[in-house]
Amino acid sequence: MTETRTKTSAPRVGAEHLGTDIVIFGAGGRAGRALVREARSRGHRVTAVVRDPDQHADLAGPDFAGPHLPGGPGVRLLAGDVTDPRAVAAAATGHAVAISAVYRPDIPAESLYVGAARALKDGLTRAGTGRLLVIGIATLAETAPGVRILDAPDFPEPARTFSLGHAAGLEALRSGTPGPDWVMVLPPMEIDYAACARSVLDEIEHPAHHRSVLNLAAPAVGRS
Incomplete structure (x- = not known):
């Protein structure tokens, strides 16, 4: 069953603190780049994890710089594999929040999304x-x-087949050891990447969904 925008109470993450540390896996894709840009525009520090940093060097450049932050650059670019739990742990250490926006057409969707879900939890x-x-x-x-x-x-x-790969990834989040507090975000069919990124950052700054699915195409219920 798909849970939608039902609000629950939880401590805020990042709403009252400039520079929350966020690690974004799959930062080089369309969704990932929009997330990097939105996070930086709100003053959060970002580690952008991609397979080949040389192909995405602009993520650490001035176009994604955002407001000045003390203590280092706003975007750190890092090579990493979201299906390797050790690589996930190395990239995520010191970060309050992780986002996964991965897509790889070269491997089966179920292998990617189940492997990523398990590695992210671990x-x-x-x-x-x-x-x-x-x-x-x-x-x-x-x-x-x-x-x-x-x-x-x-x-x-x-x-x-591709959708069922995502569905298997969702089941992997739900099953086994609990892992972190997760939310799977379902964008509308006609996706606006910038709007999706705004909704994701809203959820980070004002957590309202926990171990559930957030359907962005559904009417908001008690959304703050």
Whole structure:
């Protein structure tokens, strides 16, 4: 069942403190770059984790610099593998929040998203990072209780396979050891990456969802 925007109470992370440390895995993609930009525009420090830093050197440049922060640069660019718990722990140590916005067309979706979910739970626990936001896919949203968009009979098969990979990743977050407090964010079908990033940063600064799915296409309920 897809949980939507039901608010619960929790301590704020970053709302009253300039420069919350956020590590973003998959920072080189469209969603990741929007997240880096939005986090920096709000004054948070970012570690941008990518597979090949040389291909994404602009993330550490002036276009993503944001407001000045004491104690170092606003964006630190780092090579890392989100499916390796040791690499996750190394990248995340010292960070309050992690975001996963990974996408790799060269490996099966289920292998990527299940492997990432398990490595993030393990690695972030080792690192002491207590909050995880995962960018999911709109097709996991429900059109009726227990019926997802991807379950429609006429849903294209290649897209279904990719969506089921995300679904398997969600189940990996839900199962096994608890790990950090996680939220899977489902963007609308017609995704606006900047708007999605704003919603993710809102959730970081004012946590309202815990071990659940946040469907950005659903009407807000008690959203602050």
